[in-house]
Amino acid sequence: MLGLILMIIGIAIIVVGTLLTALKAGRGEVKSGGVLLIGPFPIVWGSSSKLALAATVIAIIILISMTLLIMMR
Numbered sequence: 001m002l003g004l005i006l007m008i009i010g011i012a013i014i015v016v017g018t019l020l021t022a023l024k025a026g027r028g029e030v031k032s033g034g035v036l037l038i039g040p041f042p043i044v045w046g047s048s049s050k051l052a053l054a055a056t057v058i059a060i061i062i063l064i065s066m067t068l069l070i071m072m073r
Contacts (some may be wrong), residue, residue, distance in 0.1 A: 033058040 021030060033046030033055045042059035046052030 035062070037062065 019033070024030075031047045031051055033048070033051030033054045034044075035058055036043040036045075040063065042063065043058075044052060044055045044059055046055050
């Protein structure tokens with residue numbers, strides 16, 4: 001059940017981000033960044049150093065929370 005809730009929240013975040021980006025189109029530049037987790041190995045990218053740093057922090061938070069969830073089983 002928790003997995004389904006997290007998937008719905010993730011999809012909602014993506015939709016909101018896409019809509020906000022579409023509404024801001026033509027009023028400046030668009031920057032992007034993200035994290036791709038392949039097992040325990042994060043691949044982080046960003047079009048600016050701030051976004052790359054934010055993505056790195058998010059990746060660390062995700063890895064810590066995954067580790068804690070696995071340990072609590």
